[in-house]
Amino acid sequence: MKEFLYIIRGGQEVYEKNSPEQMQKHMEHWQQWMGGLAEQGKLVGGQPLMNEAKTLIDGGAKVIDRPLAEGKELIGGYLLIKANSIDEAAKIAKDCPSLEYNCSIEVREISPME
Amino acid sequence: MENKDHIDQTLNHLFRQESGKMVAVLVKIFGTENIELAEDVVQDALVSALETWKYRGMPDNPKAWLYRTAKNKAIDIIRRKKHSHLIDFSDPKKQLLTSEYTLTTTMNNFWEENHIQDDFLGMMYACCHPDISQENQITFILKSLCGFSTKEVAKSFLTSEDTISKRLYRTKEYFREHKIRPEIPPKAAINSRTSTVLSAIYLMFNEGYNATHTDQLIRKDLIAQAILLCRSLLQNLQTQLPEAYALMALMHFHAARIESRVTAEGTLILLPDQDRNIWDKKLIAAGNNYLNRAAFGDALTTYHIEAAIAYQHCIATRYNKTDWKKILSYYDLLLKITTDPIVFLNRCLVILELEGAEKALDTVYEINDQKTMEKYYLYHAVLGEIYHRLRQTAQAIKYYNKALQLTQSKIEQQFLRNKIAGILN
Numbered sequence: 001m002k003e004f005l006y007i008i009r010g011g012q013e014v015y016e017k018n019s020p021e022q023m024q025k026h027m028e029h030w031q032q033w034m035g036g037l038a039e040q041g042k043l044v045g046g047q048p049l050m051n052e053a054k055t056l057i058d059g060g061a062k063v064i065d066r067p068l069a070e071g072k073e074l075i076g077g078y079l080l081i082k083a084n085s086i087d088e089a090a091k092i093a094k095d096c097p098s099l100e101y102n103c104s105i106e107v108r109e110i111s112p113m114e
Numbered sequence: 115m116e117n118k119d120h121i122d123q124t125l126n127h128l129f130r131q132e133s134g135k136m137v138a139v140l141v142k143i144f145g146t147e148n149i150e151l152a153e154d155v156v157q158d159a160l161v162s163a164l165e166t167w168k169y170r171g172m173p174d175n176p177k178a179w180l181y182r183t184a185k186n187k188a189i190d191i192i193r194r195k196k197h198s199h200l201i202d203f204s205d206p207k208k209q210l211l212t213s214e215y216t217l218t219t220t221m222n223n224f225w226e227e228n229h230i231q232d233d234f235l236g237m238m239y240a241c242c243h244p245d246i247s248q249e250n251q252i253t254f255i256l257k258s259l260c261g262f263s264t265k266e267v268a269k270s271f272l273t274s275e276d277t278i279s280k281r282l283y284r285t286k287e288y289f290r291e292h293k294i295r296p297e298i299p300p301k302a303a304i305n306s307r308t309s310t311v312l313s314a315i316y317l318m319f320n321e322g323y324n325a326t327h328t329d330q331l332i333r334k335d336l337i338a339q340a341i342l343l344c345r346s347l348l349q350n351l352q353t354q355l356p357e358a359y360a361l362m363a364l365m366h367f368h369a370a371r372i373e374s375r376v377t378a379e380g381t382l383i384l385l386p387d388q389d390r391n392i393w394d395k396k397l398i399a400a401g402n403n404y405l406n407r408a409a410f411g412d413a414l415t416t417y418h419i420e421a422a423i424a425y426q427h428c429i430a431t432r433y434n435k436t437d438w439k440k441i442l443s444y445y446d447l448l449l450k451i452t453t454d455p456i457v458f459l460n461r462c463l464v465i466l467e468l469e470g471a472e473k474a475l476d477t478v479y480e481i482n483d484q485k486t487m488e489k490y491y492l493y494h495a496v497l498g499e500i501y502h503r504l505r506q507t508a509q510a511i512k513y514y515n516k517a518l519q520l521t522q523s524k525i526e527q528q529f530l531r532n533k534i535a536g537i538l539n
Contacts, residue, residue, distance in 0.1 A: 027215075027216075027218065027219045028219055030215045030216055030219070031210065031216050031219040031220060031223075034210055034213065034215060034216050035206065035207070035210055035216070038206035038207070038209045038210055039206045041206075043206075043209060045212060045213060046213050046215065047213055047214050047215070048214050048215055077215070079215075
């Protein structure tokens with residue numbers, strides 16, 4: 001099996017308007033979906049991210065006090081999963097609860113370095 | 115000050131009732147190899163409660179507060195230790211603790227009420243693993259599941275804190291080496307494993323019931339905790355075996371008489387002289403209820419018969435109204451399934467009541483293994499009593515003195531001294 005990174009973008013605005021009940025429901029979906037991956041041995045790990053950031057640009061010469069991309073492009077979290085192919089990884093991502101908030105998920109294979 | 119006492123009392127009670135359950139849940143989260151961590155979290159929650167409640171007053175639901183605090187502390191520890199290899203997250207359910215996407219929900223699931231009771235039972239079975247000595251089993255139960263401090267456990271066993279720490283260490287090492295998991299055993303093993311748990315509970319009860327201690331508080335605590343542990347077995351469909359009901363009945367019949375066994379000055383009062391009016395009727399009725407429920411299946415254990423004997427004593431309105439014939443038949447039955455010398459000696463006392471001192475003396479000397487008997491305080495006390503009844507004063511005093519040397523209990527020693535003094539006067 002190969003390893004893949006999900007880069008989850010956007011969704012923060014909708015997410016923050018949620019009621020506590022909706023939040024809890026949403027978190028239970030995460031629990032079920034990730035629980036399923038863990039049971040199948042396909043979950044490596046992953047975390048949601050804070051909105052605040054420092055970004056080093058110009059080869060590290062400059063530091064800005066915000067993430068590089070904002071709004072719909074803001075990275076809200078990442079996951080590492082195992083799958084046999086990028087197609088399978090993308091198929092697995094289809095059930096990711098982040099999609100409930102209209103996020104985008106970029107699926108990238110971890111590149112083995114020579 | 116009154117407020118402080120109230121907080122102390124509530125916390126103490128809560129701690130005795132709930133700390134074992136909290137430890138059990140935390141052990142399930144952190145793993146058996148991290149029992150100390152689990153205990154520390156519960157201890158921390160207690161300290162937090164003490165400090166917070168002192169300033170802000172007691173919360174509306176102290177129990178929920180304590181659980182919430184322990185849970186939050188567990189979340190903190192997971193966040194700090196998730197990369198440290200201290201905790202094994204390889205189990206899929208535990209893996210979800212390592213991601214913030216799922217940490218809180220997973221943690222909440224671990225603390226769901228319907229799991230907690232099973233986890234607690236699982237811990238009880240782990241503590242009573244057949245390879246762990248009974249002494250170490252009870253030491254561990256008192257410390258980890260009953261919220262006793264090392265000092266209180268030491269007091270319960272009349273030994274040093276150092277000895278207790280060593281016992282605890284050995285048990286923890288055993289858990290670590292053998293990767294013992296806290297779980298209710300499968301059906302095929304439930305009878306034999308429960309029997310180990312029950313004997314630990316009964317031994318704990320007897321530590322409290324027998325007059326080894328002058329410390330009334332410790333005694334009552336041990337009794338209450340033994341009953342609490344047995345009750346949790348009865349609350350689960352897998353573990354509510356007939357013998358557990360029988361032990362529960364037995365402990366209730368004994369506990370009903372506790373107030374009448376010792377005077378305010380701490381002198382032992384024997385059955386004939388106990389004030390039967392202060393026997394706890396409610397406990398006797400509850401015991402009888404448990405005994406009736408123990409009568410299913412084909413299990414006939416020592417607990418069943420001992421409970422039946424204790425019940426006979428409880429329902430006799432006066433000592434000389436005791437149905438000794440029935441009791442003797444129970445002892446005969448008991449000796450068919452056990453070789454316990456104490457049972458044999460108690461049977462001799464029944465013979466003494468029923469057939470007189472000479473017959474009782476014959477019965478005592480029927481014992482084959484005199485060498486083992488020599489070591490029992492009760493053996494010499496029984497002989498003392500029999501010779502006293504036979505008016506062989508010198509012999510009676512000799513045996514009472516021997517008994518005196520063999521018991522460590524101050525209450526029993528005082529009792530024996532009074533007996534000797536009674537003969538000499």
